[in-house]
Amino acid sequence: MTPAARLQAAIEILDEVIVSTRDDGPPADAIVSRYFKQRRYAGSKDRRAVRELVFRAIRRSAERPQSGRCVALGLIEEQPDLGELLGQPRGPEPFDAEEPTAEASFVPRWLEAELSPLVERGEWPALLERAPVDLRVNAARTTREALLSDFANSDPTPLSPWGIRLPPESRIDDHPAYSAGLVEVQDEGSQLIALACGAAGEERIVDLCAGAGGKSLALAAAAPRAHILATDTNRTRLSRLPERAARAGAKIETRLLNSPNELAELADWHEGADLVLVDAPCSGSGTWRRNPEGRWRITPDRLDRVIATQERLLDIGAELVRPGGRLVYAVCSLLSREGAGQIERFLQRHSSWISESPPIGGGRIDGQGRLLTPGHDRTDGFFVARLGRPC
Numbered sequence: 001m002t003p004a005a006r007l008q009a010a011i012e013i014l015d016e017v018i019v020s021t022r023d024d025g026p027p028a029d030a031i032v033s034r035y036f037k038q039r040r041y042a043g044s045k046d047r048r049a050v051r052e053l054v055f056r057a058i059r060r061s062a063e064r065p066q067s068g069r070c071v072a073l074g075l076i077e078e079q080p081d082l083g084e085l086l087g088q089p090r091g092p093e094p095f096d097a098e099e100p101t102a103e104a105s106f107v108p109r110w111l112e113a114e115l116s117p118l119v120e121r122g123e124w125p126a127l128l129e130r131a132p133v134d135l136r137v138n139a140a141r142t143t144r145e146a147l148l149s150d151f152a153n154s155d156p157t158p159l160s161p162w163g164i165r166l167p168p169e170s171r172i173d174d175h176p177a178y179s180a181g182l183v184e185v186q187d188e189g190s191q192l193i194a195l196a197c198g199a200a201g202e203e204r205i206v207d208l209c210a211g212a213g214g215k216s217l218a219l220a221a222a223a224p225r226a227h228i229l230a231t232d233t234n235r236t237r238l239s240r241l242p243e244r245a246a247r248a249g250a251k252i253e254t255r256l257l258n259s260p261n262e263l264a265e266l267a268d269w270h271e272g273a274d275l276v277l278v279d280a281p282c283s284g285s286g287t288w289r290r291n292p293e294g295r296w297r298i299t300p301d302r303l304d305r306v307i308a309t310q311e312r313l314l315d316i317g318a319e320l321v322r323p324g325g326r327l328v329y330a331v332c333s334l335l336s337r338e339g340a341g342q343i344e345r346f347l348q349r350h351s352s353w354i355s356e357s358p359p360i361g362g363g364r365i366d367g368q369g370r371l372l373t374p375g376h377d378r379t380d381g382f383f384v385a386r387l388g389r390p391c
């Protein structure tokens with residue numbers, strides 16, 4: 001592909017990403033892969049170059065742009081030599097003076113007031129930096145020290161005792177330690193959520209929003225004799241868990257739930273769990289480093305809906321905790337209403353519950369929980385709170 005054709009490809013992909021973020025479609029990464037599956041003539045250098053243009057363009061614009069061309073125009077303003085590609089064969093048509101340019105910004109304007117006050121303006125660029133690849137060592141089978149030298153350019157993560165940090169874009173799918181179930185890819189922030197749970201011994205644990213089981217697996221590695229039930233309403237995600245558990249040598253029971261009947265389907269666990277983890281669906285504002293187009297997905301309506309779901313899931317989780325047990329709430333979000341505000345409202349509804357300090361390093365106190373941020377902690381953004389049910 002010529003440089004002009006690469007720029008045109010980036011514009012076409014950006015158009016698809018814009019539609020996808022409006023209609024709840026697949027992530028930008030998947031759209032890039034699909035685009036090139038249909039164009040086998042493109043080589044790996046073309047793919048890399050186009051992907052780089054697409055992601056630079058997405059990172060640059062906090063607001064969903066009108067079209068791929070207007071984001072590209074923003075890129076051209078920053079890098080004028082791209083402008084020379086306009087009008088070349090297979091390249092984009094030249095722009096006319098009237099065409100709008102996507103404005104450069106980090107955070108959608110309407111969300112600025114929703115951010116936790118801890119995330120000051122100086123931290124905003126870090127929300128979009130390329131994230132490292134963090135691995136979690138399977139503590140049930142090996143140690144970090146034993147594995148560190150198996151990975152080139154690796155460092156121990158500073159906050160999680162289980163973490164190994166690799167440079168951005170590192171691939172480990174065919175590394176022998178991965179195939180042997182000795183490591184999983186997991187951001188250090190996610191590892192800290194599992195640590196905050198303090199799972200131990202033969203505890204009975206429910207991971208209510210388990211997804212594909214990232215945190216269930218970390219809990220199983222920390223407490224291999226625990227009885228862990230992983231539930232979710234998403235069949236596709238949950239169905240990936242048994243295979244991952246088998247690779248890690250972990251015993252995790254799964255149960256697919258049907259919203260809005262979750263509580264009835266968990267009747268056998270009513271007041272029966274030592275620990276319930278509610279890793280709730282959220283705005284994803286803590287993961288913009290990986291999914292910068294997430295800023296284009298979120299709308300005031302969607303945010304209100306997800307906040308209502310979090311509240312409902314917290315109340316369901318609370319019903320499953322035995323007297324004297326604990327509930328850990330986490331969201332990969334930096335928005336106060338999803339984090340500190342959500343817990344403040346929970347404690348108003350459940351006035352006998354007490355907030356406990358999550359036993360983790362890093363983060364800053366935010367209301368009754370802790371907030372990890374890319375700028376302060378070099379992790380994805382997470383809010384985590386630990387709540388104890390009185391005996």
Ligand SMILES: C[S@@+](CC[C@H](N)C(=O)[O-])C[C@H]1O[C@@H](n2cnc3c(N)ncnc32)[C@H](O)[C@@H]1O
Nearest residue numbers: 209210211213214215232233234259279280281
């Ligand atoms: C943040 S993700 C969980 C990520 C997962 N814990 C991990 O570590 O990889 C939130 C999950 O909540 C699930 N979810 C949404 N509504 C739910 C509900 N009503 N009951 C249970 N899970 C729900 C979603 O399907 C999604 O997988």
